[in-house]
Amino acid sequence: MPDSPSRDPWWDLRRLRYFAVLAEELHFTRAAARLHIAQPALSQQIRALERQLGVPLVHRTSRGCVLTEVGQRVAAEAGRLLAEVDAGTDRIRDLVRGREGRLxxxxxxxxxxxxxxxxxxxFRAAHPDVEVVAETAWTAPNVAGLLAGRLDAAFVRTPVEEPGLRCRFVEAEELLLALPTGHPLAVGRRRISRAEVVDLPAVMWPRDNGPGMFDRTIAQVWPQGGFRLVRQEPDDEQLLRAVAGGDVVAAVPAGRARALKVPGVRLRRFTAPTPTVDVRLAWPRDTTNPAVHHLLAQLDDA
Known part of the structure; x- marks a missing residue:
């Protein structure tokens, strides 16, 4: 009577692996040496597998063994099953290492x-098998996506005060003053003082897009007050186009402003202290996504 099915599937797979090696070697001693176990132990495991299946798998001979007809078919199925298990094990190992998965x-x-x-x-060079699903939005919707579990990580402008998130510094970016080409402060000047921008008509994007960055910008560029908001635009490009129209000025991050290169706009630096806004990487405090931790490792190595 065959044994009842084992409750430990890994134990059954081990017996199948032993049998698969024996099916290749057709010799108990050689198979045992490949498996790094004693020959009597291998014999016991093959007999246990035969009892479990309820059929003989091998005929022992003086020179080794031969497979029964059923044994040949079991060996073929065992080979396919073990190959799938090995491939799945490799995928899991890669996932844990951050080499596969989704970010x-x-x-x-x-x-x-x-x-x-x-x-x-x-990160992409170090982990080419990780699928990176990227999007672009303002800080506020990025934070909302992290808290809702829709995002694994996001670049944000700080400060961001959310106990459910953690943030790591990426870089500080200088704020520049964007002026219309014909503005008096744009002619023959390399740096602009805070006093010179007081009460100038200004354009900004809506505060709801990134409250922390909005407030930090105002606090650094107009520390004594005098911020006169007369216009709002939905993004940096439209903001700079508004400046090019000749009616307003704006405080903008240097990288974005220089990359857009909007005609009709002059960029000027402020006098010390240099105003800056931070870029940070944010992620859920309790994340278990290995790719996030490997992204952080890349940041640590920078």
């Missing part, structure tokens, strides 16, 4: 290029 990532609209793009280039 749902969001960039922040105002921060592309520089260390952000360099970080992602290194």
């Amino acid at each position: 749902r990532l969001a960039y922040t609209r105002s921060a592309r290029g520089g260390r952000v793009d360099a970080l992602m280039t290194r």
Whole structure:
């Protein structure tokens, strides 16, 4: 009577692996040597497998063994099954190492290029099997996506005050003053003082897009007050086009402003202290996604 099926599937797979090696060698001693076990132990495991299946798998001979007809078919099925198990094991190992899997990532609209793009280039090179599903949005929707579990990681403009998230510094970016080409401050000037921008008509994007960055920008560029918002635009490109129209000025991150190269706009630096806004990588505090941790490792190595 065959044994009842084992409750430990890995024990059954081990017996199948022993049998698969024996089917290749057709010799108990040689098979045992390949498996690094004693020959009597191998014999016991093959008999246990035969009892479990309820059929003989091998005929022992003086020179070794031969497979029964059923044994030949079991050996073929065992080979296919073990190959799938080995491939699946490799995939799981790669997943744990971050070499496979999925990273749902969001960039922040105002921060592309520089260390952000360099970080992602290194990550993709180190983990080419990770599927990176990327999108771009403002900080506020990026934070909402992280908290809702729709994103695994996101680049954000800080400060971001969310206890469910952790943030790691990526880079600090200088704020520049964007002026119309014909503005008096754009002619013959390399640096602009805070006092000179007080009460100038200004354009900004809506505060709801990134409250922390909005407030930090105002606090650094207009520390004594005098911020006169007369216009709002949905993104940096439209903001700079508004400046080019000749009616307003704007404080903008240097990388984005220089990359857009909007005609009719002059960029000027501020006098010390240099105003900056941070770019940080944010992720859920309790994440178990290995790709996120490997992205952080790339950031640590920068």
